[in-house]
Amino acid sequence: MSERADLAVPPILSAHRISKSFGDIPVLFSIDFDIRPGEVHAIIGENGAGKSTLIKILSGLEQPTSGTITYQDKTVVLPPNGEAAALGIVVIHQELLLAEHLTVADSIFLGRELKSGFFLRLGEMRDQARAILDTLHVRIDPEARINTLSVADKQMVEIAKAISQDAKVIIMDEPTAVLSVAETTTFFEQIKRLTAQGVAIVFISHKLDEIMELADRVTVLRDGQLIATLGTENLTPDSIAQMMVGRELSNLYPPKHEPDVDAEIMLSVRDLAAPGISGISFDLRRGEILGFAGLIGSGRTAVAEAIVGLTRKSGGSITLRGNAVEFTDVSQSVAAGLAYMTKDRKGRGLLLNVGLQPNLTLMTLRKHLRRGFLDGKSEEQALERAVRRFDIRARDPSVPVGKLSGGNQQKLMLGKTMESEPDIVIMDEPTRGIDVGTKQQIYHIIAALAAEGKAIIVISSEMQEVIGLSHKVLVMRNGRLAGQLEGAEIVEAEIMRYAAGIKQGGNDERISA
Amino acid sequence: MSVSAHEAAKPGKGFRLDLKTAGPLLALILLVVLGYSLNPAFLNEGNVTNILTRSAFIGIIAVGATFVITAGGIDLSVGSMAAFIAGVMIIIMNWAVGAMGASIWTVLLGVGCSLILGIGAGFINGFLTTKAKIEAFIVTLGTMGIYRSLVTYFADGGTLSLNNGAREIYRPVYYDSFLRIPYPVWVFITVAIIGWVLMNRTAFGRYCMAIGSNEQVARYSAIKVDRVRTATYILQGLCVSLATIIYVPRLGSASSATGVLWELEAIAAVIIGGTMLKGGFGRIGGTVIGALILTSIGNILNLTEIISNYLNGAVQGVIIVAAVYLQRGSLSARRKKAE
Numbered sequence: 070m071s072e073r074a075d076l077a078v079p080p081i082l083s084a085h086r087i088s089k090s091f092g093d094i095p096v097l098f099s100i101d102f103d104i105r106p107g108e109v110h111a112i113i114g115e116n117g118a119g120k121s122t123l124i125k126i127l128s129g130l131e132q133p134t135s136g137t138i139t140y141q142d143k144t145v146v147l148p149p150n151g152e153a154a155a156l157g158i159v160v161i162h163q164e165l166l167l168a169e170h171l172t173v174a175d176s177i178f179l180g181r182e183l184k185s186g187f188f189l190r191l192g193e194m195r196d197q198a199r200a201i202l203d204t205l206h207v208r209i210d211p212e213a214r215i216n217t218l219s220v221a222d223k224q225m226v227e228i229a230k231a232i233s234q235d236a237k238v239i240i241m242d243e244p245t246a247v248l249s250v251a252e253t254t255t256f257f258e259q260i261k262r263l264t265a266q267g268v269a270i271v272f273i274s275h276k277l278d279e280i281m282e283l284a285d286r287v288t289v290l291r292d293g294q295l296i297a298t299l300g301t302e303n304l305t306p307d308s309i310a311q312m313m314v315g316r317e318l319s320n321l322y323p324p325k326h327e328p329d330v331d332a333e334i335m336l337s338v339r340d341l342a343a344p345g346i347s348g349i350s351f352d353l354r355r356g357e358i359l360g361f362a363g364l365i366g367s368g369r370t371a372v373a374e375a376i377v378g379l380t381r382k383s384g385g386s387i388t389l390r391g392n393a394v395e396f397t398d399v400s401q402s403v404a405a406g407l408a409y410m411t412k413d414r415k416g417r418g419l420l421l422n423v424g425l426q427p428n429l430t431l432m433t434l435r436k437h438l439r440r441g442f443l444d445g446k447s448e449e450q451a452l453e454r455a456v457r458r459f460d461i462r463a464r465d466p467s468v469p470v471g472k473l474s475g476g477n478q479q480k481l482m483l484g485k486t487m488e489s490e491p492d493i494v495i496m497d498e499p500t501r502g503i504d505v506g507t508k509q510q511i512y513h514i515i516a517a518l519a520a521e522g523k524a525i526i527v528i529s530s531e532m533q534e535v536i537g538l539s540h541k542v543l544v545m546r547n548g549r550l551a552g553q554l555e556g557a558e559i560v561e562a563e564i565m566r567y568a569a570g571i572k573q574g575g576n577d578e579r580i581s582a
Numbered sequence: 583m584s585v586s587a588h589e590a591a592k593p594g595k596g597f598r599l600d601l602k603t604a605g606p607l608l609a610l611i612l613l614v615v616l617g618y619s620l621n622p623a624f625l626n627e628g629n630v631t632n633i634l635t636r637s638a639f640i641g642i643i644a645v646g647a648t649f650v651i652t653a654g655g656i657d658l659s660v661g662s663m664a665a666f667i668a669g670v671m672i673i674i675m676n677w678a679v680g681a682m683g684a685s686i687w688t689v690l691l692g693v694g695c696s697l698i699l700g701i702g703a704g705f706i707n708g709f710l711t712t713k714a715k716i717e718a719f720i721v722t723l724g725t726m727g728i729y730r731s732l733v734t735y736f737a738d739g740g741t742l743s744l745n746n747g748a749r750e751i752y753r754p755v756y757y758d759s760f761l762r763i764p765y766p767v768w769v770f771i772t773v774a775i776i777g778w779v780l781m782n783r784t785a786f787g788r789y790c791m792a793i794g795s796n797e798q799v800a801r802y803s804a805i806k807v808d809r810v811r812t813a814t815y816i817l818q819g820l821c822v823s824l825a826t827i828i829y830v831p832r833l834g835s836a837s838s839a840t841g842v843l844w845e846l847e848a849i850a851a852v853i854i855g856g857t858m859l860k861g862g863f864g865r866i867g868g869t870v871i872g873a874l875i876l877t878s879i880g881n882i883l884n885l886t887e888i889i890s891n892y893l894n895g896a897v898q899g900v901i902i903v904a905a906v907y908l909q910r911g912s913l914s915a916r917r918k919k920a921e
């Protein structure tokens with residue numbers, strides 16, 4: 070935010086009165102949007118507001134139904150299928166599109182290989198890749214295979230690829246959704262470096278604080294309408310959130326009801342060890358929401374997966390309501406009343422190519438058997454109940470789940486998890502990549518489940534979420550518990566200290582190992 | 583946007599879905615019309631019965647293959663497995679005739695052996711893919727070679743022939759009819775109905791689709807992936823065994839040439855029927871139609887002089903590729919519309 074883009078500079082890319090309909094269904098209504106060289110322009114809106122459609126139109130992946138695109142002072146029809154990259158408009162998708170088995174250099178030059186006649190100039194590509202990575206100040210070996218890199222490094226490779234294409238406009242769809250705090254900081258530095266070179270950045274994000282920090286201007290979309298385009302200096306996170314949802318967002322987090330001091334201990338873990346984690350001990354009480362904070366890769370998901378039997382634990386004990394248990398299969402933990410909701414809703418949570426009903430009942434099909442055969446009516450009723458209870462919005466329940474918004478997918482996954490009527494629920498990143506209105510709904514659902522007497526673990530990389538929901542917070546670092554916070558201690562700075570390793574302890578006896 | 587996406591999917595959907603479901607049936611009807619116009623004898627009762635009976639072998643095997651493929655697997659060993667089972671059946675029945683004379687028990691013994699061998703062979707394929715974590719293509723390529731070479735070895739490079747006494751008793755299983763429909767067709771119908779119910783009305787079928795669609799999702803959804811996968815191979819073995827039981831009385835012999843390329847015909851029937859080769863979507867009804875289409879092509883070529891019968895394989899190949907292309911075409915058109 071230090072160097073604002075010069076407002077006198079004419080836009081490099083602009084859209085005038087862009088409308089888009091799919092069939093008879095309008096999704097964008099007469100949107101004006103522009104981006105100047107060296108500017109960071111954020112697009113924000115709830116899921117389904119039309120953000121993705123807008124960036125697809127800006128990059129040529131979709132053609133507008135009406136309206137015009139002007140690029141470098143000329144009215145253009147952008148070529149489809151990502152060919153706009155050759156013109157300098159590059160999109161970095163949320164699911165990074167890299168071939169996992171290629172090297173970094175291969176990836177950067179994919180489709181634009183340097184060749185001598187029939188043969189690749191491998192050495193030259195490697196050197197150029199290294200030079201580009203050096204300008205980004207990232208330490209990535211150009212010969213490393215993509216599948217050996219962290220998500221953050223993969224993103225850097227995408228950015229390096231964009232730079233190698235001499236990108237003038239880089240459009241990013243939720244670039245920080247999968248990055249840790251430290252990685253996000255590095256990423257911001259990269260963005261500033263790029264804008265200093267005159268590159269225009271368009272990005273979509275749900276994280277309002279990031280937008281406040283990074284963006285020069287913010288465009289808010291709601292239901293396909295342009296609500297406003299404003300300079301960041303005129304905005305606060307609250308005002309952005311209000312514009313997004315069109316109503317006042319009070320009580321993002323529900324009030325906390327502490328569980329009884331003598332509430333039954335539902336889950337007790339001692340010295341749990343599994344690949345990547347060790348020495349994990351904690352108790353979870355009926356009605357309690359236990360937050361797991363920590364950086365990405367600190368081992369929180371590994372703890373959950375070891376508890377429910379997705380991975381084999383190598384040591385320690387797990388006690389469920391006083392009974393020692395050893396799960397080797399998810400079906401066992403589900404039967405014992407312990408359910409895990411994955412953070413990877415597209416890869417592990419939902420079958421994207423089928424409708425709502427088969428997804429909802431997949432984990433609990435046995436409940437819908439009558440004399441050994443599936444009872445469609447019973448499944449339908451389950452879906453009706455879940456749609457009501459979790460406010461899942463889909464006009465047609467047979468539409469492939471992959472076409473639902475992230476928020477509705479998340480609610481469906483929550484419904485699927487709760488179908489097994491668990492006493493204990495582990496929710497891994499329950500609101501990743503969904504809009505603030507749906508987040509609020511999910512927070513209230515989580516609180517209501519705890520009030521009903523469920524014991525809940527919430528794993529989240531969004532610190533506000535952990536703070537806003539949890540009665541108790543465990544902070545993980547490098548596969549171990551770094552600290553435990555309760556009540557008034559649960560503040561961002563404390564969690565950060567433990568997560569970053571500045572502070573140790575909190576429960577010395579357990580962490581000494 | 584997603585909201586709009588599924589709204590957009592609505593108008594086109596009914597029509598497209600119908601086309602996709604009815605596509606193979608439509609193709610079969612066209613083929614029948616074509617066959618009849620080329621040679622009216624095509625629809626004679628005798629010829630129709632012949633087509634149905636011939637379809638039974640591939641059809642029964644293909645019903646099993648539908649489960650394997652829907653769950654994301656593949657079984658290349660079915661043709662060799664059929665030959666192997668046929669060979670062992672004949673050896674055992676011949677031995678039984680020698681030991682205690684030919685009777686209905688000889689045949690029942692052979693049938694029992696066939697069922698055990700089929701289930702066992704299916705289990706081996708399933709075990710190796712799920713527990714030893716070897717790709718199904720590799721495992722079944724291996725067992726395919728093993729069974730083929732075993733039957734050649736048992737027959738000493740020639741033909742294994744069933745004892746004439748036993749053959750007389752066994753013969754009606756292939757040649758006789760009930761309500762003017764030959765027994766093999768009844769078996770085919772029964773297998774198809776049971777297969778359809780399994781696929782569409784039981785948790786097992788749903789699990790197959792889930793696993794083929796995304797194994798990780800299935801695993802995270804408390805589905806015992808390995809067990810279901812293995813069960814699909816066992817089911818496939820069972821189907822091969824049933825097909826062999828009705829095949830053996832037809833010629834009363836087995837050789838290294840028995841069941842050659844059945845695996846490809848079975849897979850072709852599955853694919854023509856609209857099941858996706860990459861898994862996640864299975865159609866038993868389509869598979870049955872697919873088997874009928876394949877057999878009808880050969881039959882039409884036999885009845886007419888336009889194309890040489892030697893080009894049977896080529897015509898089948900064209901039909902397979904065209905069927906898959908059309909399915910993909912209608913799918914992508916649908917997707918385009920939805921987006």
